[in-house]
Amino acid sequence: MLRAVWAVVAKDMRLVAHRGGVAQPVLLGLLLVFGFSLSAGPGDRFTPQDAMAIFWLASVFASILHSGALFRLEEENGVLTALQLAPLAPQGLWLAKAITGLVLLLLCQAVFVPAAAVFLGTGLFHEGFVSLLVAVDVGLAALGALLGALGQGARDTMLTIIVFPLQMPLLLAGVRGGAIILGGEAGVGDWLRLALAFDAVFVGVAVVLFPFVLRGR
Numbered sequence: 001m002l003r004a005v006w007a008v009v010a011k012d013m014r015l016v017a018h019r020g021g022v023a024q025p026v027l028l029g030l031l032l033v034f035g036f037s038l039s040a041g042p043g044d045r046f047t048p049q050d051a052m053a054i055f056w057l058a059s060v061f062a063s064i065l066h067s068g069a070l071f072r073l074e075e076e077n078g079v080l081t082a083l084q085l086a087p088l089a090p091q092g093l094w095l096a097k098a099i100t101g102l103v104l105l106l107l108c109q110a111v112f113v114p115a116a117a118v119f120l121g122t123g124l125f126h127e128g129f130v131s132l133l134v135a136v137d138v139g140l141a142a143l144g145a146l147l148g149a150l151g152q153g154a155r156d157t158m159l160t161i162i163v164f165p166l167q168m169p170l171l172l173a174g175v176r177g178g179a180i181i182l183g184g185e186a187g188v189g190d191w192l193r194l195a196l197a198f199d200a201v202f203v204g205v206a207v208v209l210f211p212f213v214l215r216g217r
Contacts, residue, residue, distance in 0.1 A: 067144030
């Protein structure tokens with residue numbers, strides 16, 4: 001099954017690269033970072049928590065855009081039916097979409113981190129931040145791959161209504177944990193464990209529900 005999963009991941013990455021699918025989330029994230037940077041007065045500095053809130057807001061929007069786009073690729077090309085008939089379990093398709101979404105999100109964040117240093121005056125790359133970043137990103141990708149399968153069109157509005165409340169624990173862990181790391185304080189372990197706990201919840205729920213979501217499309 002792993003070979004089939006990586007085949008789907010490679011297919012999606014090629015299609016995203018061919019269509020420039022990373023450009024829109026990156027530009028939106030940069031616009032958010034730059035827009036919020038204008039709210040500071042001359043000489044003012046953003047607090048670590050403010051900087052982390054802006055960074056994760058840009059990341060969440062990028063994750064949502066990727067989630068919808070990855071399944072839109074299958075609908076536009078009529079490939080979803082073929083994937084359902086292929087010797088690949090529904091959970092394998094979910095895993096492929098989650099991995100692709102995680103890679104794309106990390107690529108976007110590779111741009112957001114230096115952008116935050118330039119526009120917000122806050123360097124986000126600190127020791128210990130990588131583990132928190134990956135922990136939160138895994139949960140965002142797992143949840144996005146599940147809810148992205150709900151479909152496009154009129155259901156997109158419902159998708160955003162559902163996804164934002166579910167992402168709040170991960171967003172809170174990313175903002176508060178990141179602020180603690182940037183501030184050189186203790187206690188980031190509690191927020192890291194919170195992110196990992198919701199990672200496990202979202203992965204478990206996706207493994208159980210994804211076949212039913214896919215069947216109902």
